[in-house]
Amino acid sequence: xxxxxxxxxxxxxxxxxxxxxxxxxxxxxxxxxxxxxxxxxxxxxxxxxxxxxxxxxxxxxxxxxxxxxxxxxxxxxxxxxxxxxxxxxxxxxxxxxxxxxxxxxxxxxxxxxxxxxxxxxxxxxxxxxxxxxxxxxxxxxxxxxxxxxxxxxxxxxxxxxxxxxxxxxxxxxxxxxxxxx
Amino acid sequence: xxxxxxxxxxxxxxxxxxxxxxxxxxxxxxxxxxxxxxxxxxxxxxxxxxxxxxxxxxxxxxxxxxxxxxxxxxxxxxxxxxxxxxxxxxxxxxxxxxxxxxxxxxxxxxxxxxxxxxxxxxxxxxxxxxxxxxxxxxxxxxxxxxxxxxxxxxxxxxxxxxxxxxxxxxxxxxxxxxxxxxxxxxxxxxxxxxxxxxxxxxxxxxxxxxxxxxxxxxxxxxxxxxxxxxxxxxxxxxxxxxxxxxxxxxxxxxxxxxxxxxxxxxxxxxxxxxxxxxxxxxxxxxxxxxxxxxxxxxxxxxxxxxxxxxxxxxxxxxxxxxxxxxxxxxxxxxxxxxxxxxxxxxxxxxxxxxxxxxxxxxxxxxxxxxxxxxxxxxxxxxxxxxxxxxxxxxxxxxxxxxxxxxxxxxxxxxxxxxxxxxxxxxxxxxxxxxxxxxxxxxxxxxxxxxxxxxxxxxxxxxxxxxxxxxxxxxxxxxxxxxxxxxxxxxxxxxxxxx
Numbered sequence: 090x091x092x093x094x095x096x097x098x099x100x101x102x103x104x105x106x107x108x109x110x111x112x113x114x115x116x117x118x119x120x121x122x123x124x125x126x127x128x129x130x131x132x133x134x135x136x137x138x139x140x141x142x143x144x145x146x147x148x149x150x151x152x153x154x155x156x157x158x159x160x161x162x163x164x165x166x167x168x169x170x171x172x173x174x175x176x177x178x179x180x181x182x183x184x185x186x187x188x189x190x191x192x193x194x195x196x197x198x199x200x201x202x203x204x205x206x207x208x209x210x211x212x213x214x215x216x217x218x219x220x221x222x223x224x225x226x227x228x229x230x231x232x233x234x235x236x237x238x239x240x241x242x243x244x245x246x247x248x249x250x251x252x253x254x255x256x257x258x259x260x261x262x263x264x265x266x267x268x269x270x
Numbered sequence: 271x272x273x274x275x276x277x278x279x280x281x282x283x284x285x286x287x288x289x290x291x292x293x294x295x296x297x298x299x300x301x302x303x304x305x306x307x308x309x310x311x312x313x314x315x316x317x318x319x320x321x322x323x324x325x326x327x328x329x330x331x332x333x334x335x336x337x338x339x340x341x342x343x344x345x346x347x348x349x350x351x352x353x354x355x356x357x358x359x360x361x362x363x364x365x366x367x368x369x370x371x372x373x374x375x376x377x378x379x380x381x382x383x384x385x386x387x388x389x390x391x392x393x394x395x396x397x398x399x400x401x402x403x404x405x406x407x408x409x410x411x412x413x414x415x416x417x418x419x420x421x422x423x424x425x426x427x428x429x430x431x432x433x434x435x436x437x438x439x440x441x442x443x444x445x446x447x448x449x450x451x452x453x454x455x456x457x458x459x460x461x462x463x464x465x466x467x468x469x470x471x472x473x474x475x476x477x478x479x480x481x482x483x484x485x486x487x488x489x490x491x492x493x494x495x496x497x498x499x500x501x502x503x504x505x506x507x508x509x510x511x512x513x514x515x516x517x518x519x520x521x522x523x524x525x526x527x528x529x530x531x532x533x534x535x536x537x538x539x540x541x542x543x544x545x546x547x548x549x550x551x552x553x554x555x556x557x558x559x560x561x562x563x564x565x566x567x568x569x570x571x572x573x574x575x576x577x578x579x580x581x582x583x584x585x586x587x588x589x590x591x592x593x594x595x596x597x598x599x600x601x602x603x604x605x606x607x608x609x610x611x612x613x614x615x616x617x618x619x620x621x622x623x624x625x626x627x628x629x630x631x632x633x634x635x636x637x638x639x640x641x642x643x644x645x646x647x648x649x650x651x652x653x654x655x656x657x658x659x660x661x662x663x664x665x666x667x668x669x670x671x672x673x674x675x676x677x678x679x680x681x682x683x684x685x686x687x688x689x690x691x692x693x694x695x696x697x698x699x700x701x702x703x704x705x706x707x708x709x710x711x712x713x714x715x716x717x718x719x720x721x722x723x724x725x726x727x728x729x730x731x732x733x734x735x736x737x738x739x740x741x742x743x744x745x746x747x748x749x750x751x752x753x754x755x756x757x758x759x760x761x762x763x764x765x766x767x768x
Contacts, residue, residue, distance in 0.1 A: 093698045107461055117456050120720050121728030124453040124460060127716045135442040142435050172492040176690055182669060183683040199662045206658035217659050225670055235674045
């Protein structure tokens with residue numbers, strides 16, 4: 090519960106800063122309510138409810154006889170957990186997509202996350218990673234003409250080479266011609 | 271009415287049109303079930319197929335894609351907690367818990383049938399009352415639309431899974447997030463913290479995918495839980511008993527009618543319709559506490575409403591030439607491309623367009639059940655796959671879904687952060703669903719309040735004086751405060767007893 094109180098406090102501080110920032114907004118006065126009032130009403134209510142929540146949590150903690158100290162929070166357990174590794178694996182994905190493109194990023198991510206979730210058979214990991222990546226790639230890239238991230242340098246060239254294999258879009262073209270008749 | 275019916279069936283049962291509608295339904299269900307491919311995107315992707323077609327056939331084809339994509343979105347919402355389209359977000363509330371209990375087949379069955387019924391009711395309402403409904407919708411000014419969005423927000427008081435304070439905080443955070451970016455009225459930047467990527471606001475789809483799908487995978491990473499493999503690997507679409515259908519008959523009817531009407535309102539649409547109907551049914555239910563735990567009532571309300579809204583959005587398009595939503599706008603552009611003069615005279619000069627849309631909606635909603643059952647069967651096989659494989663695949667689909675929206679890795683980053691924040695939220699007991707509700711309704715609420723205030727020269731009371739607004743505001747206030755007051759009374763009684 091100490092962690093919960095801490096998170097609520099952080100949110101209270103953050104939204105208080107936002108409330109302060111809202112007072113600095115320049116309002117051209119195009120409408121009676123302006124750009125400030127609506128977010129300010131929301132933020133005031135939000136801060137009031139967050140403070141009320143902190144008080145409720147504090148009272149409950151006191152009533153239950155729990156410690157208010159941060160030492161009661163199991164930080165060690167969190168740093169050793171699969172959850173943290175999972176979170177850490179997710180964060181670099183958008184940057185990797187820009188740099189090395191869709192296929193290598195997803196291949197590595199799938200294999201890594203499968204291992205994290207307890208999959209131990211290397212052949213299974215390899216097959217699932219490859220099949221999933223390429224099926225999704227061809228459906229979205231060739232079939233739906235959604236250009237997935239290409240990456241840079243050699244990754245970009247490899248990606249563009251695969252994009253030229255337009256299996257599904259050729260099928261779409263054939264169907265389109267069929268409908269004309 | 272009968273002439274519309276006969277003419278409509280005459281159009282859609284021509285072999286070429288029938289095949290096209292069948293094809294449209296298949297691709298609609300598939301597109302809809304792909305995360306990140308919204309209903310309007312599905313219609314846009316189908317546009318190249320209509321270039322060689324006649325206008326009447328083209329609109330029938332596009333309508334079939336539109337209706338089917340909304341239904342397809344329910345499949346992944348139930349099986350993987352990834353709403354295929356934003357309007358399926360409420361389907362995850364009860365559909366996913368049912369899938370986790372091993373009742374995926376039943377959840378899918380309810381979803382498909384309710385979608386079809388919602389769509390068919392909307393088609394009838396459209397054919398019967400198109401001009402009258404449009405006239406009624408035109409009476410909804412900014413004040414009325416503000417009251418409608420407030421009515422939608424009243425669900426906050428019953429989305430709570432424990433603490434009302436926490437749910438209200440979550441909803442308010444959603445409303446605050448909706449204010450980020452350019453203010454549409456004055457054009458000034460709000461809460462962008464100097465970054466250009468926040469200037470156009472936070473897009474709803476990546477946030478929604480992150481909060482629902484990524485959070486769920488992270489929860490399973492932290493504490494793996496087993497899905498009933500024995501039932502799910504075999505998950506055939508099954509249908510509830512007659513007694514269950516009988517019990518939810520009013521839910522389906524109410525949600526279809528409300529959904530159709532919300533679909534007609536400009537700026538509203540299937541997403542708001544599904545949230546509003548979910549709220550209404552939670553409030554009207556004798557067991558509101560069961561909503562969100564995996565009951566068919568929640569799925570019925572959500573799916574009847576969003577399919578009802580598809581029919582509704584066609585009403586202003588056909589009778590006034592005003593698109594009710596994004597998908598209708600794309601269909602309108604297709605009609606304009608075909609040289610059709612869209613406007614108030616369309617129904618008088620070319621009534622075959624109404625017949626075509628009506629016939630296509632009827633046929634699609636029937637075909638869709640059969641097609642979606644087949645597709646759902648393929649998808650539900652995936653549930654038999656171990657979570658060590660399924661979890662990473664869900665994340666990859668989420669990544670593609672977020673990216674496909676704007677071809678931007680910034681949206682992927684946003685989705686990842688939404689997922690992480692969603693996990694923290696669920697850890698401390700906050701509600702992701704309430705946050706999404708705030709985000710969905712935030713802009714509609716603020717924009718219409720400001721418009722209404724402008725029209726009344728800044729007088730808030732003056733802006734809310736129309737009878738429709740007053741009724742809607744009273745209902746909203748009752749819906750918001752009744753559970754809070756009854757909760758307070760209950761707490762005091764408990765304290766007095768102890």
